[in-house]
Amino acid sequence: MSTHRKKLIEVSLPLETINRESAKDASLTHGHPSTLHRYWARRPLAACRAVIFASMVDDPGSCEDEFPTESDQGAERNRLHGILRQLVVWKNSNDENILAAARYEIARSIARHRGETAPAEPDAVLRYLGEHCPAVYDPFCGGGSISLEAQRLGLLARGSDLNPLPVLITKAMIELPPQFHNQKPVNPDADPLGMFAGTGKHAERVSWKGTSGLANDIRYYGAWMREEAYKRIGHLYPDVQLPDGTSATVVAWLWTRTVPCINPACGLHKPLMTTFHLCKKKGNEHWVKPVVNRELNTISWVVKGPSPPPSQ
Ligand SMILES: C[S@@+](CC[C@H](N)C(=O)[O-])C[C@H]1O[C@@H](n2cnc3c(N)ncnc32)[C@H](O)[C@@H]1O
Incomplete structure (x- = not known):
């Protein structure tokens, strides 16, 4: 026992x-x-x-x-x-x-x-x-x-x-x-004999060990998918214009549902939002302000702050 x-x-x-x-x-x-x-x-x-x-x-x-x-x-x-x-x-x-x-x-x-x-x-x-x-x-x-x-x-x-x-x-x-343990990568850029480890004159070729082959494939095909996605939908995610005139990549997008305005003469798609605040931290208040373009019948947004946001 x-x-x-x-x-x-x-x-x-x-x-x-x-x-x-x-x-x-x-x-x-x-x-x-x-x-x-x-x-x-x-x-x-x-x-x-x-x-x-x-x-x-x-x-x-x-x-x-x-x-x-x-x-x-x-x-x-x-x-x-x-x-x-x-x-x-x-x-x-x-x-x-x-x-x-x-x-x-x-x-x-x-x-x-x-x-x-x-x-x-x-x-x-x-x-x-x-x-x-x-x-x-x-x-x-x-x-x-x-x-x-x-x-x-x-x-x-x-x-x-x-x-x-x-x-x-x-x-x-x-x-x-x-x-995929100890397996070679299958992407066309990978060297079947191994990968280079180290830098400069200390770089040496080592065989694909553990998950290094799989990791190499994930990097290769991940980059390929990113490029393909960018080609197809990248135009929906434009850079943002900064106040100093330069442009920058947007790091986060906020989504909201929209509904057609109940006024048949309006035609706008109205965003359904519970708040316009982006940040409520004291001294760093930021919010978005809708700007309606009546000619194109669109709404665009500008980021406002920091200063106390207007009451809604
Ligand atoms: C706090 S996470 C568990 C963390 C995990 N043990 C770890 O090692 O990181 C709790 C998980 O329990 C799952 N869960 C809750 N009720 C469950 C149920 N009745 N059957 C199976 N999974 C359940 C949830 O989907 C959630 O993913």
């Missing part, structure tokens, strides 16, 4: 580090899954990584055969906290040495439960986890943080959601990339 062992998460966690790294998560804009597609209430990756690791790894206090005294248990717990502290740092997310150390600890707990010895070699650890570790299932997967972090730790990840959008986001993060 197997012994019930408490998991690290039930005893103690290096919360200060986890909280600090989780707080940073929201401000990451480069390489973070949130840049793939916006989705609300995303869970910080650092917290998910820590929770999964600490839910899988035994607390040394429950392993008296290996750590008989409180001081042995404390030392081992500190060692596990040390791995966890490194694991949750964003820049270490793809550090294979740190990930291998974390995966090994999970495998060690699974092996302890099975009365076995965990393999030490990283690829063998991954195979061992694939065979013996229970899958991590997030039934409300949302932005996919838990599923992504489970997969990063070498665990079988499963997710589902009521809403098809998070299902698509999570599929794009954890289901599709592994299918």
Whole structure:
């Protein structure tokens, strides 16, 4: 009969580090899954990584055969906290040495439960986890943080959601990339022999590894789609004229429904708006003012501010 062992998460966690790294998560804009597609209430990756690791790894206090005294248990717990502290740092997310150390600890707990010895070699650890570790299932997967972090730790990840959008986001993060692992890109600009890494005279050709081939294709075909979309609908999104006479790209468009004016002699399509405000922040108030062109029967808009907006 197997012994019930408490998991690290039930005893103690290096919360200060986890909280600090989780707080940073929201401000990451480069390489973070949130840049793939916006989705609300995303869970910080650092917290998910820590929770999964600490839910899988035994607390040394429950392993008296290996750590008989409180001081042995404390030392081992500190060692596990040390791995966890490194694991949750964003820049270490793809550090294979740190990930291998974390995966090994999970495998060690699974092996302890099975009365076995965990393999030490990283690829063998991954195979061992694939065979013996229970899958991590997030039934409300949302932005996919838990599923992504489970997969990063070498665990079988499963997710589902009521809403098809998070299902698509999570599929794009954890289901599709592994299918293209170590594959060359297929776009005509890619060099089948590999890509150049490094800069200047230190640049060297390295073979397509991991998801680098897939990433290259996504960049190529993403740029192609952007150009095609621009050709077809770009004229609907003109640059804006600034007060100093220069023009600039619009970063956000606000849409409103319109209805034909009830006055049959008018002919205008009236915007249905609940507010003309763009920004209500004190001292930075901005709003839009409709300008009706009776000759063309159109409405255009000018941005006004900053000064207190007129009462509506
Ligand atoms: C806060 S998000 C989950 C975050 C996610 N666990 C992560 O790792 O980032 C909550 C999700 O639960 C989903 N949801 C709510 N009710 C549900 C239900 N009855 N069945 C499945 N999904 C549901 C929502 O669509 C939403 O995407």
